[in-house]
Amino acid sequence: MVLFIVIIIIIMANLDAAVDHFLHPDIPYFHSKHIIIGGVTAAVTAVLMGLVFYYMRHLERSVKDLKKKEKELILEQDKLRSIMAVIGTGVTIRNRDYELTYQNDYVTNLFGDHTGEKCHRVFQNLDEVCPGCPVEKSFEDGKPHTSVRKVTNPSGEITFWENRAAPVISPDGTIDSCLEINTNITERKNIENKIFEIEKFEQGRIGRDLHDDLGQILTGVSFKAKVLRDKIADQLPDELDDIEEIVSYLNQCKERTRMLAQGLMSLDTEEWNLARSLKSMARNTEKIFQIPCEFKCSTFDTIYDHSTGTHMYRIAQEAVINAVKHARAEHLEISLYEKNGTSELTIRDDGTGNVDIFKKSSGSGIHIMNYRADIIGATLAIQSDPLGGTKVSCVLSNNKKEGS
Numbered sequence: 001m002v003l004f005i006v007i008i009i010i011i012m013a014n015l016d017a018a019v020d021h022f023l024h025p026d027i028p029y030f031h032s033k034h035i036i037i038g039g040v041t042a043a044v045t046a047v048l049m050g051l052v053f054y055y056m057r058h059l060e061r062s063v064k065d066l067k068k069k070e071k072e073l074i075l076e077q078d079k080l081r082s083i084m085a086v087i088g089t090g091v092t093i094r095n096r097d098y099e100l101t102y103q104n105d106y107v108t109n110l111f112g113d114h115t116g117e118k119c120h121r122v123f124q125n126l127d128e129v130c131p132g133c134p135v136e137k138s139f140e141d142g143k144p145h146t147s148v149r150k151v152t153n154p155s156g157e158i159t160f161w162e163n164r165a166a167p168v169i170s171p172d173g174t175i176d177s178c179l180e181i182n183t184n185i186t187e188r189k190n191i192e193n194k195i196f197e198i199e200k201f202e203q204g205r206i207g208r209d210l211h212d213d214l215g216q217i218l219t220g221v222s223f224k225a226k227v228l229r230d231k232i233a234d235q236l237p238d239e240l241d242d243i244e245e246i247v248s249y250l251n252q253c254k255e256r257t258r259m260l261a262q263g264l265m266s267l268d269t270e271e272w273n274l275a276r277s278l279k280s281m282a283r284n285t286e287k288i289f290q291i292p293c294e295f296k297c298s299t300f301d302t303i304y305d306h307s308t309g310t311h312m313y314r315i316a317q318e319a320v321i322n323a324v325k326h327a328r329a330e331h332l333e334i335s336l337y338e339k340n341g342t343s344e345l346t347i348r349d350d351g352t353g354n355v356d357i358f359k360k361s362s363g364s365g366i367h368i369m370n371y372r373a374d375i376i377g378a379t380l381a382i383q384s385d386p387l388g389g390t391k392v393s394c395v396l397s398n399n400k401k402e403g404s
Helices: 002-023 032-086 105-111 119-124 134-141 186-232 237-268 274-289 306-325 355-361 364-376
Strands: 090-095 100-103 145-152 158-169 175-184 293-297 332-339 342-349 379-384 390-397
Touching: 090 105, 119 145, 134 145, 134 158, 134 175, 145 364, 158 186, 186 237, 186 306, 186 364, 274 293, 274 306, 274 332, 306 332, 306 342, 306 364, 306 390, 355 379, 364 379, 364 390
Parallel strands: 293 332
Antiparallel strands: 090 100, 090 175, 145 158, 158 175, 332 342, 342 390, 379 390
16 A cells, blocks of 8 residues: 555656646756645545545445345245245235235135235125225224135135234334235035034924924913813812913913924025014014014015025024123114115114123123124124114125025
């Protein structure tokens, strides 16, 4: 470095002297000022060159670091791509407009490449966001959410999917997109449906036993009680009121047994209609529990496949029992309406309206209701009604009805 500076001084001093002598011939060719100028120039040049060398070395190290990080990033991307290829689960990302911005090979192989399209149109053939959409909920509260959906593949196969959504939070805290893990649970659902088919068969059998066995016994006992009443009417007139009361109780037991049997058996018939069965449920509720129970319906012509209709009926049945037993309701309303491409089953009561107590006191009933809703791909919600009491709603996409 020192030799380099000396050479620069000599070169710059001679260059300055030559220029000075050329312009002013009367001045000697080499003077002390030329050495000073050459030294200053050499010093400035040395500093500049040092800075250049320093930044070149720094840039070289930065480039090496960037290349290393690039290799690491490519390696991580390859790992992630390999994981996405073998996990056997769908992974999608949606933006605020519910457009698919990413889908892994698993989703692409099943449904095709729909990047840039709206998810509710691709998977549910709906113009609006799916009812109970977990992605919508994650955008709203920034928390993970889960739902179960019934989806028809392009091949026409009906499949069930468990969708778990989680927000993708940017460094500034905003949520611009949402990640969703899509797990095919069709096999599990098929097993569950078989279990519920067995349950339905057993309920029908119990209903027939109630009607044919217990019902007949109660009819016989009631007849005997009436005969006994007639026999002692003249001999023991003071006991007649007690006999009348016994006969009345027996008739009530017989009627309730008949309604229970009808409720269990009606779901086991081929010609079954959800709306009419719900109307019958409302009528029987009034008779059994002695409280008003209204039924409202937009149409009686809506057709559901037998399994879906059965699960919706049982959800309503459990909600009614919970309202009467635990919410201390004095008035009930069961409604079934079609709107915005969905069917909504709602059970309202004028009870306590305390959802926490409602859920705790009902025991496994709430879990069974949720389980049934998951099986048919519906969304179940239990909440306090702004008008008072509790509201249980089950929302089902119309593409889950028979023939759609």
